[in-house]
Amino acid sequence: MLLILAKVIILTFVVVLPLVPISVYFERRFSAIIQDRVGPNRVGMPLTLLGMKKDFSFFGLVQPMADGVKLFLKEDFTPAHVRKAFYWLAPALTVVPALITLAVIPFGSDISIAGQKISLAIADLDVGPLFIFSIASLSVYGITLAGWSSNSKFPFIGGVRSTAQMISYEICLGLSVVPVLMYFGDLNLGKIVQYQSQHGWLLLPLWGHDAAHPLQEKLLFLIPAFISFLIFTISIFAETNRMPFDLPECETELVGGYHTEYSSMKFAMFFMGEYAAMVVGSALIITLFLGGWSLGPWFDQWAAGLAIGSFKIGGFLNLGVFLAKLIGFILFFILVRWTVPRFRYDQLMKLGWVIFFEAALVNVFLGALVIAAPTLSAAVIGIGAVLLLVLCAAVIWVAKVSEAPAKRNSGLLLQD
Amino acid sequence: MAVIKLQRPKLNAGEKIYFGALIKGFFLTMKHAVASLRNKTRGAKDMESSGLGITMQYPEQKWDEHLPEHYRGAPALVTDEQGRERCVSCQLCEFICPPKAIKIKPSEIPADDKWAKVEKRPLEFDIDMIRCIYCGMCEEVCPEQAIYLRKDYAITGLARKDMVHNKKKLYEIGGVRVGLVNKWNELK
Numbered sequence: 015m016l017l018i019l020a021k022v023i024i025l026t027f028v029v030v031l032p033l034v035p036i037s038v039y040f041e042r043r044f045s046a047i048i049q050d051r052v053g054p055n056r057v058g059m060p061l062t063l064l065g066m067k068k069d070f071s072f073f074g075l076v077q078p079m080a081d082g083v084k085l086f087l088k089e090d091f092t093p094a095h096v097r098k099a100f101y102w103l104a105p106a107l108t109v110v111p112a113l114i115t116l117a118v119i120p121f122g123s124d125i126s127i128a129g130q131k132i133s134l135a136i137a138d139l140d141v142g143p144l145f146i147f148s149i150a151s152l153s154v155y156g157i158t159l160a161g162w163s164s165n166s167k168f169p170f171i172g173g174v175r176s177t178a179q180m181i182s183y184e185i186c187l188g189l190s191v192v193p194v195l196m197y198f199g200d201l202n203l204g205k206i207v208q209y210q211s212q213h214g215w216l217l218l219p220l221w222g223h224d225a226a227h228p229l230q231e232k233l234l235f236l237i238p239a240f241i242s243f244l245i246f247t248i249s250i251f252a253e254t255n256r257m258p259f260d261l262p263e264c265e266t267e268l269v270g271g272y273h274t275e276y277s278s279m280k281f282a283m284f285f286m287g288e289y290a291a292m293v294v295g296s297a298l299i300i301t302l303f304l305g306g307w308s309l310g311p312w313f314d315q316w317a318a319g320l321a322i323g324s325f326k327i328g329g330f331l332n333l334g335v336f337l338a339k340l341i342g343f344i345l346f347f348i349l350v351r352w353t354v355p356r357f358r359y360d361q362l363m364k365l366g367w368v369i370f371f372e373a374a375l376v377n378v379f380l381g382a383l384v385i386a387a388p389t390l391s392a393a394v395i396g397i398g399a400v401l402l403l404v405l406c407a408a409v410i411w412v413a414k415v416s417e418a419p420a421k422r423n424s425g426l427l428l429q430d
Numbered sequence: 431m432a433v434i435k436l437q438r439p440k441l442n443a444g445e446k447i448y449f450g451a452l453i454k455g456f457f458l459t460m461k462h463a464v465a466s467l468r469n470k471t472r473g474a475k476d477m478e479s480s481g482l483g484i485t486m487q488y489p490e491q492k493w494d495e496h497l498p499e500h501y502r503g504a505p506a507l508v509t510d511e512q513g514r515e516r517c518v519s520c521q522l523c524e525f526i527c528p529p530k531a532i533k534i535k536p537s538e539i540p541a542d543d544k545w546a547k548v549e550k551r552p553l554e555f556d557i558d559m560i561r562c563i564y565c566g567m568c569e570e571v572c573p574e575q576a577i578y579l580r581k582d583y584a585i586t587g588l589a590r591k592d593m594v595h596n597k598k599k600l601y602e603i604g605g606v607r608v609g610l611v612n613k614w615n616e617l618k
Contacts, residue, residue, distance in 0.1 A: 049462070349459060
């Protein structure tokens with residue numbers, strides 16, 4: 015009991031929550047150097063106030079802390095026209111699901127104190143990804159309630175957009191990981207990472223080949239795995255309201271989107287929720303596709319043997335590897351944000367419903383065929399492949415036919 | 431009114447898939463990122479950037495040498511090479527000043543003064559730098575070429591009265607200008 019409490023407190027407040035300001039900092043610095051600027055590099059220790067010659071700036075790493083203090087000190091204003099109960103509930107509803115989903119993510123391999131094993135996941139659930147999907151999709155309630163309870167037009171549009179976006183991307187999100195879960199044959203994220211540590215990462219199967227896990231089978235599975243990775247990553251972008259899909263809060267169209275009417279810490283909670291969702295999303299992608307905390311079998315074995323007395327500390331090294339991968343993936347998130355322009359609303363829906371949904375569906379069958387191939391006869395594989403091709407062609411044909419012929423965009427003018 | 435019908439460009443299959451453009455975009459942004467980390471951003475040399483991107487970091491690096499010839503900074507009064515005031519306190523600048531930043535109190539030059547040839551010079555000449563909009567109309571209107579916009583731009587003060595440049599301060603900023611001025615023209 016005490017152990018679980020300690021794990022909750024340490025993993026949430028020492029490991030993950032500090033990642034939020036760090037990713038905000040990286041966001042600002044990385045976007046700055048992409049745009050040939052400098053970014054926040056001043057805030058630090060004002061040693062000149064104490065009579066020293068130079069300030070110590072830490073490359074501006076204290077900036078997010080200063081921002082946090084600023085948000086704390088701002089007036090927490092509740093407009094008179096809002097529906098108060100929901101208005102106050104909404105920020106919490108966006109942060110909490112993001113933090114709850116952390117419970118099942120394995121942050122590192124097991125550590126053991128005097129023979130007692132401690133896993134570095136808060137809850138070693140046997141339904142890890144399902145738990146994450148079910149809880150993470152609750153965060154849309156926060157956004158929708160914020161939009162509705164603000165009782166003003168821009169937040170309302172933001173909330174509606176968020177709901178529509180969430181519905182259209184949840185399906186591809188769930189369907190795209192089905193082949194991956196079939197491949198691992200397990201829904202326990204800890205075991206999935208353990209498997210990848212022994213037999214190669216899903217997208218980098220370079221080690222641990224044996225009779226039960228031959229190389230060509232892994233390489234063949236790379237095709238459905240990569241399609242899954244693509245769809246899953248893009249759906250995570252939509253799920254976390256990140257840039258190419260940040261329609262609920264796009265500044266250029268909706269002022270601030272769903273959090274237009276919020277200020278001070280309530281706004282900061284939305285901000286934190288967004289970044290925490292980003293951290294969880296990257297963590298899930300890394301766990302499923304990029305080997306979680308493992309860094310090749312040699313490193314993992316060396317780390318597993320590492321001990322101070324009876325205290326095996328290898329898990330902390332794996333934790334470090336995991337965090338490094340996490341920050342790397344967050345940097346990728348940021349790169350995408352500052353590279354890809356925002357999708358238009360109809361493009362977004364079309365991408366979700368017409369392209370990714372079908373692609374993920376076909377990919378499930380493709381993955382199943384690849385996994386089952388060793389046990390099937392050549393004829394059955396051939397029939398399966400042909401059926402898949404026909405299915406693909408049918409889907410593409412339907413998508414093409416269902417697309418209405420482009421009408422002249424005449425706005426409010428009458429068509430002749 | 432002529433109606434121009436615009437046709438959307440026809441995209442080929444590669445362009446419709448969109449991933450090629452995405453990857454090109456990643457290369458573009460990463461190229462900028464790497465260039466600004468290596469201080470190789472285009473134009474970084476000319477701007478004397480701080481070593482990250484093109485930005486000049488203000489208190490350490492300043493615009494001063496890069497200010498263009500036509501830069502309009504703080505307005506100031508000038509003297510000629512013999513230390514004589516050029517201003518005749520005609521008050522044209524005071525009247526033209528759009529934000530009414532200039533206040534002049536004219537006075538006579540006493541007969542026993544060394545430079546008693548002309549009748550007038552300003553007793554007080556205040557420019558309120560909080561009001562000044564650096565438009566340069568005072569410089570343009572001055573018949574005696576006595577007021578010029580210099581290149582000083584960091585005009586700061588801790589109180590409103592610090593921001594009012596008096597006559598002494600204006601001559602300090604302005605310094606000396608060489609060249610014939612009507613007021614001191616002996617032939618006139």
